[in-house]
Amino acid sequence: MTFFSLAFKNLKRHKIRTMLTIIGIAIASSTLLSILSFDAGYKKALEEELVGTGIHLFVSTEGCPLEAASLIIRGGEIPRFLPMKNLEEVKKVEGVKEAGGFLIFSVPSPDGSKVDLFYGITQDVLKLKPNWKIKGSWFKDENSIILGSEIAKLEKRDVGDKIYIQSIDKEFVISGILERTYGQDDGFYFLPIETAQKYFKKEGKLTAIGVQVWDIMEMEKIKSRLEILPDVYVVPAEQMTREILKLVGGTKALMYSILFIVLMVSILGLLNTILMATFERQKEFGFLRCVGAGRGDLIKLILLETASLCLLGGVIGFSFGFIFSTGIDQWIRQFLPYVPAGSLLRPSPNIVMVSLGIVLILGILAGLYPAWRASKASPMEAIRNE
Amino acid sequence: MNKTIELNNVVKRYRRGTEEVHAIDGINLSIEEGEFLSIVGPSGSGKTTLLNLIGCVDKPTSGSVKLDTIEVRSLKDRELTKIRAKIIGFVFQQFFLLPTLTALENVELPTLFTRKITNNSRARELLTLVGLENRENHLPSQLSGGEMQRVAIARALINEPKILLADEPTGNLDSQNAQIIMDIFRRLNQNSLTIIVVTHNIELAQSAKRTIYLKDGKILNQ
Numbered sequence: 001m002t003f004f005s006l007a008f009k010n011l012k013r014h015k016i017r018t019m020l021t022i023i024g025i026a027i028a029s030s031t032l033l034s035i036l037s038f039d040a041g042y043k044k045a046l047e048e049e050l051v052g053t054g055i056h057l058f059v060s061t062e063g064c065p066l067e068a069a070s071l072i073i074r075g076g077e078i079p080r081f082l083p084m085k086n087l088e089e090v091k092k093v094e095g096v097k098e099a100g101g102f103l104i105f106s107v108p109s110p111d112g113s114k115v116d117l118f119y120g121i122t123q124d125v126l127k128l129k130p131n132w133k134i135k136g137s138w139f140k141d142e143n144s145i146i147l148g149s150e151i152a153k154l155e156k157r158d159v160g161d162k163i164y165i166q167s168i169d170k171e172f173v174i175s176g177i178l179e180r181t182y183g184q185d186d187g188f189y190f191l192p193i194e195t196a197q198k199y200f201k202k203e204g205k206l207t208a209i210g211v212q213v214w215d216i217m218e219m220e221k222i223k224s225r226l227e228i229l230p231d232v233y234v235v236p237a238e239q240m241t242r243e244i245l246k247l248v249g250g251t252k253a254l255m256y257s258i259l260f261i262v263l264m265v266s267i268l269g270l271l272n273t274i275l276m277a278t279f280e281r282q283k284e285f286g287f288l289r290c291v292g293a294g295r296g297d298l299i300k301l302i303l304l305e306t307a308s309l310c311l312l313g314g315v316i317g318f319s320f321g322f323i324f325s326t327g328i329d330q331w332i333r334q335f336l337p338y339v340p341a342g343s344l345l346r347p348s349p350n351i352v353m354v355s356l357g358i359v360l361i362l363g364i365l366a367g368l369y370p371a372w373r374a375s376k377a378s379p380m381e382a383i384r385n386e
Numbered sequence: 387m388n389k390t391i392e393l394n395n396v397v398k399r400y401r402r403g404t405e406e407v408h409a410i411d412g413i414n415l416s417i418e419e420g421e422f423l424s425i426v427g428p429s430g431s432g433k434t435t436l437l438n439l440i441g442c443v444d445k446p447t448s449g450s451v452k453l454d455t456i457e458v459r460s461l462k463d464r465e466l467t468k469i470r471a472k473i474i475g476f477v478f479q480q481f482f483l484l485p486t487l488t489a490l491e492n493v494e495l496p497t498l499f500t501r502k503i504t505n506n507s508r509a510r511e512l513l514t515l516v517g518l519e520n521r522e523n524h525l526p527s528q529l530s531g532g533e534m535q536r537v538a539i540a541r542a543l544i545n546e547p548k549i550l551l552a553d554e555p556t557g558n559l560d561s562q563n564a565q566i567i568m569d570i571f572r573r574l575n576q577n578s579l580t581i582i583v584v585t586h587n588i589e590l591a592q593s594a595k596r597t598i599y600l601k602d603g604k605i606l607n608q
Binding site: 001002003006009010012013283284287288289290291292293294295297378379380 | 438441443444463464467468470471472476478480482484485486487491494495496497498499500541542545
């Protein structure tokens with residue numbers, strides 16, 4: 001017999017009470033794992049999305065840098081525009097490797113059920129998107145369109161097919177379909193820049209310019225050089241990540257508050273269970289003291305009972321966390337001001353270990369007082385017969 | 387014969403509210419190795435307090451209690467725990483079997499605290515000794531009162547104690563089971579185990595080699 005097997009068997013005395021406590025710990029563990037996975041996953045998904053754009057710097061008109069940069073990635077309109085000539089000027093700036101122009105418009109469908117996102121792009125954009133693989137070809141003429149993979153799937157269209165886009169009341173011929181990028185690009189309609197400018201009546205205009213530099217260590221210098229251009233605002237991709245993370249900070253704070261409450265409720269439940277069990281077993285502890293158990297042995301026994309509950313609750317909670325991570329991912333998305341396309345919840349062995357550590361430490365802290373009470377049991381308790 | 391237990395002028399007082407209770411009032415008692423002693427007396431006479439003192443679960447207010455020549459009054463909690471684990475075996479009226487452990491596991495339980503590595507064989511031998519060789523995998527809820535007390539006796543013997551202290555061991559048993567327990571005690575005593583029994587059971591008291599009568603914390607006969 002070992003202390004662990006004794007502790008484990010003791011938990012079987014009140015099966016329902018033990019089960020309810022384990023469920024409480026499982027809920028807390030699952031929440032903990034999900035939130036820690038989100039914390040790590042969101043940042044990673046955001047960085048991946050920005051890397052996926054292949055853009056180091058975003059050049060737009062003066063305004064909210066976050067708005068400009070996020071619109072380039074996610075799609076949307078900025079009411080101010082850059083002249084097309086800025087693209088050529090940007091390309092000439094020392095240190096700039098590639099630069100591509102975008103004209104972005106979002107148009108709701110007539111029934112208002114969805115919003116179509118249109119990207120007018122210059123051919124330079126291809127150089128900024130090393131991960132793009134186009135099935136078919138680049139635009140053949142002004143009536144050509146390239147579809148994001150999700151759009152193609154949704155519309156059930158293939159290369160060479162015609163597509164009528166209701167929101168702008170126009171028919172295009174599909175020259176190419178983007179292979180899945182697992183990013184926002186999968187949901188866009190791509191048009192030749194001239195077509196987009198003509199259709200949206202913004203001839204010679206761009207929403208923004210994406211810039212790739214030769215040496216990212218020179219980013220600050222290049223940014224300063226670009227800022228000499230009139231009426232432009234330059235946002236490094238890294239700053240955008242920071243800004244978005246700041247924006248999500250409020251949601252995160254709320255999540256951590258919920259986590260704190262869930263953990264507290266669960267730990268108080270655990271404390272209550274163990275304390276009740278300790279009070280009920282004072283005579284038994286007295287008996288154990290009679291047959292040679294030291295105070296330390298009783299502390300060890302109670303802490304092991306607590307740790308066993310935490311371990312069981314943790315394992316069940318983490319398993320549920322893994323199983324339902326996709327569902328939780330979808331649910332969290334509703335509450336975020338900016339959601340990258342990749343998976344937001346990325347539980348890893350490290351996160352599981354950290355979560356288990358937190359659950360065990362909190363559990364053991366909750367078990368300290370009951371353990372101390374148990375250790376105070378007098379052997380006389382057992383001999384007293386009343 | 388060696389004296390296993392020696393009490394000299396032992397006094398135990400404690401407070402109950404504003405009243406001071408003289409539970410043990412100047413007791414002198416010597417118990418020799420291999421003796422079978424019964425302690426009888428009315429309720430409140432100090433029987434249990436005397437057992438507490440002999441069993442190292444309490445310390446006297448004054449006087450000396452020696453177990454195997456060790457003066458227990460000056461010992462610390464940890465040292466008293468060691469003595470309880472190694473020298474004394476306890477049998478209680480309420481059995482105190484852990485409900486989720488089998489009979490065999492209950493017998494083995496004290497070895498957990500003495501860190502003795504056992505291979506079950508001694509626990510099995512002891513269950514055979516008390517006639518429960520066929521009940522080793524039964525939970526306490528599957529045993530009768532008499533069987534539970536026999537498991538408790540086997541458990542008290544697992545660490546090979548020198549002294550067996552029994553507090554009303556037949557108090558919860560019918561006469562048939564009480565007889566079985568008495569027989570076991572007699573057999574154990576024949577094998578030189580020192581047994582001290584606090585009891586109201588006259589037959590059990592009479593089966594001891596010596597009986598002391600306590601009243602108001604004093605021994606009325608020696």
